[in-house]
Amino acid sequence: MKMDGLNDVLSLAVASEDRPAAFSSNRNTAVKPRQWAKGMGWLGLALIFLSFSVLTACSSENKPEEPAKPEVKGPELVTARSAFQKMYVAARGWNQDAKPYRIESVITNDGNGHDGKWAIWRAGFASAAQRSAKTYTWSGSAADNAPARGINPGIEDSYSATNASMQTWEIAFLKIDSDQALATAQKHGGDKILEKDPNTPVIYICDWNHNTNELVWHVIYGAAREGSKLTISVNASTGEFIRVEK
Numbered sequence: 001m002k003m004d005g006l007n008d009v010l011s012l013a014v015a016s017e018d019r020p021a022a023f024s025s026n027r028n029t030a031v032k033p034r035q036w037a038k039g040m041g042w043l044g045l046a047l048i049f050l051s052f053s054v055l056t057a058c059s060s061e062n063k064p065e066e067p068a069k070p071e072v073k074g075p076e077l078v079t080a081r082s083a084f085q086k087m088y089v090a091a092r093g094w095n096q097d098a099k100p101y102r103i104e105s106v107i108t109n110d111g112n113g114h115d116g117k118w119a120i121w122r123a124g125f126a127s128a129a130q131r132s133a134k135t136y137t138w139s140g141s142a143a144d145n146a147p148a149r150g151i152n153p154g155i156e157d158s159y160s161a162t163n164a165s166m167q168t169w170e171i172a173f174l175k176i177d178s179d180q181a182l183a184t185a186q187k188h189g190g191d192k193i194l195e196k197d198p199n200t201p202v203i204y205i206c207d208w209n210h211n212t213n214e215l216v217w218h219v220i221y222g223a224a225r226e227g228s229k230l231t232i233s234v235n236a237s238t239g240e241f242i243r244v245e246k
Contacts, residue, residue, distance in 0.1 A: 075110035076140025083121035099168035113202035116179025
């Protein structure tokens with residue numbers, strides 16, 4: 001009896017699946033429960049896929065842009081007067097009576113000085129009122145271990161007006177730039193030095209000659225004043241050739 005009852009229940013379940021839908025008036029268009037469930041399953045998958053596609057598109061549109069990589073700057077090579085003017089402004093901010101006593105180029109692997117330009121220049125200034133001196137460095141160098149770009153102040157030191165190597169001068173005397181001084185030096189032997197050895201650097205020092213009372217450019221063919229291949233003195237106010245120092 002128990003088995004017969006179970007069989008009856010199973011028979012009724014099968015018969016119900018094959019029976020037309022209760023609310024359908026057409027036997028051929030009636031949807032079976034199993035078919036309906038299967039259709040809803042595919043529809044659900046389609047809706048999930050569509051939702052995922054929309055979310056992916058929105059995510060792609062809202063993705064933040066990667067920050068631009070900083071541009072690597074090349075060296076800025078300038079003549080002496082261009083760098084000096086910036087350092088002079090800084091020195092006057094330090095002391096209003098500050099006057100220059102020296103300008104010099106600094107060798108780097110950014111250039112060779114053959115055009116009167118370098119990426120680093122240094123100038124010394126003195127204040128008679130404060131009896132102190134201070135150097136400033138202008139840098140446009142991209143070399144390793146170079147000073148930061150722009151003006152870099154040095155350490156304050158003592159100053160004595162009797163020190164011959166620190167004779168100050170008025171900026172009005174500086175009329176000839178480093179490239180002009182080079183042009184004069186080239187006419188007095190410098191061209192032959194560079195023709196023979198194009199790798200020779202040319203450096204520059206400008207200071208006051210207390211013996212002749214004139215501002216002088218020292219155009220130096222070599223990495224240092226000592227041991228240079230040639231050094232030419234040029235008047236920094238007129239551009240005239242003074243003499244061959246070496």
